[in-house]
Amino acid sequence: MLSVFCRIAFQGSEASVGTMSIELKSVAKRVGNETHIHETDLTLNEGGFNILLGTTLAGKTTLMQIMAGLERPTEGRVFFNGKDVTGVSVQKRNVSMVYQQFINYPAMTVYENIASPLRVGRVPAPQIRDRVHRIAEILKLAPMLDRRPSQLSGGQQQRTALARALVKDADLVLLDEPLANLDYKLREELREELPRLFADRHCTVVYATTEPTEALLLGGHTATLHAGRVTQFGETAKVYRRPTDLRTAQVFSDPPINTAPLRKDRGQFILTGDVRWPAEGRYAALPDGSYTLGIRPHHITPAAPAQNAAEIDGRVLISEISGSETTVHFEVEESTWVSLSHGVHPFRVGERARLFIDTGHCFLFDREDRLVAA
């Protein structure tokens, strides 16, 4: 008994000298008959963002609450820098969390808000002053330290919440859709700043988002989530370019990835009766049979790509022009497709449209929805 205890304590101190990490081992969360998180193994390390990408209710928040110690998993163990913290309450873990809603103490000034975690931690007063001023400078809050949160813009309120999370040197920082309630441009600005803020810190950063583009721009590593399951975990750009299964490809695509049944028969892919193309290069070795095609909207375009094109005709359902890009939703024999192309391409609703599939950028999934070619 004693030896086990010593070993754990030793592991803990050893890990804190090395890199920070949070590890979930066979973690599951059930509430009554419902499974909120299916058995999950996941190790997140310091250095770069760890992104949880999924739609609302995919399990991102529950997973974060388990990491924080706000919720206890019904199964499995949670390790902090190698130390088992499964039953340890949030107060006894060195964690910071920022939520989608700007949560600040309304009666306190910005200064007091930022200082609050340090006061709780009984940090000496002169040190508190130094640290609050330093973080306020970085987050451009220095001129607002005497104001109350209600006198700030949404962006400044969220910066205050971020400052509070950053002012103490937490081992684990959990950011739960922190930019979701901000204006578009503010979101762009803070998204640029965030990775810089954490660049020289010694902590594990976990960031939840519903937006694929946000995940890509933040970089780091991404875990895609769907219905309480982590479908894939890896370097963000690799998960995007090589999703191991259909679900991951769907979670990591905005606008949604096009999917359709596809048949391979004697060296040819057959989408519908007259849409077919030769199975060449890395697609050539696949056995004949049925597959699911996954193709991102920007690989279906009104102009034929220089090579590897298959023409597809459809009826235009919706056409959106955003100024720089054109999105066309079109229908081919009852199924709906989306094309996203650079530039302005006027389409009239109801008209027949000719579009081209870039057949060099197809994902192919087998009957179990596993990726077999990309």
Place this chain on the structure above:
Amino acid sequence: MANIRLVDLRHSYAAAPRDDGDYALKRMTIDWADGGAYALLGPSGCGKTTLLNIISGLVTPSEGKVLFDERDVTALSPEQRNIAQVFQFPVIYDTMTVYDNLAFPLRNRGVAEGAIDTRVREIAAMLDLDAMLPKRASGLPADGKQKISLGRGLVRSDVNVIMFDEPLTVIDPHLKWVLRSKLKELHQQVGATMIYVTHDQTEALTFADQVVVMHDGAVVQIGTPIDLFERPQHTFVGHFIGSPGMNLLPCTIENGMAHFDGIAIETRARPKVPAGASKFEIGVRPEFVRFADEGIPVRIAKVSDAGRFHIVESRHGDTAINLLVAEGTALPADTAHIRLDPAHTQVYADGWAVT
């Protein structure tokens, strides 16, 4: 449906406004054509909600008139103006069925049950709510509830205008696509005048035929999405629309031509320099900057992978110049030259386009 005219409108929340700074809305005259799809776009605090509230009658303007088909409605209450509004969060009766929720605005107006039934089913079909009609609204997910809100806004065919105030805020990105497309389709089917208020450029540009961009209580540009993208009339429009926004390079004007750090830059047209202008800038969107063999020398500061394209941040001295480069294009490592597409390069004097 009606044509809406705002004539010499100005509004201040201050009791005795003295200068321009006291006005939440600067003086403006705008025409909204009958049956048009408009977006009112700007950051929080730009005055778009004040403008919306003036049209709906929740706020009476300090100066100017609101005309619906030439009829002065400035003094009329929201009820008397006969409009429909859809808000950020679903406004529905949880205990009622979806059917009764949709029927509510019509029953309120004393429409006959037969006519109500036809209209409710028509709107439900447009929003793919047919199967939900007998269900209680309380059981629906957020997007389902917001669809009912949209349906309630669209169900009356006799309204002057339908106004949407950030209607997709609570919706997940992958469902936003669906609802946004739906709304666009509904505009084509219903033919009503629609005004859509948002801070989200994507929503504004994809929904509207005409976008009204607001900044600091003033309208800075009204135009089609293509106008706003290709010819921003003000640096704010260039910055606010597009991600990343337009690049701004400080410049001087010499012999009628813009020069950036001594390098002559070809622009869309020769700049017409207004008397007294003090600050000159060249504006060009990241979409219209390319790597070239010669041009402006830059070093590469940062490359971000956005999936279908890369955002390349380059620098010439202290000036950052962003480029958007398609996925799969080879990128220079440290230093390079860039060229600005003259057809999409403009000169701005004190913020306003002069080319």
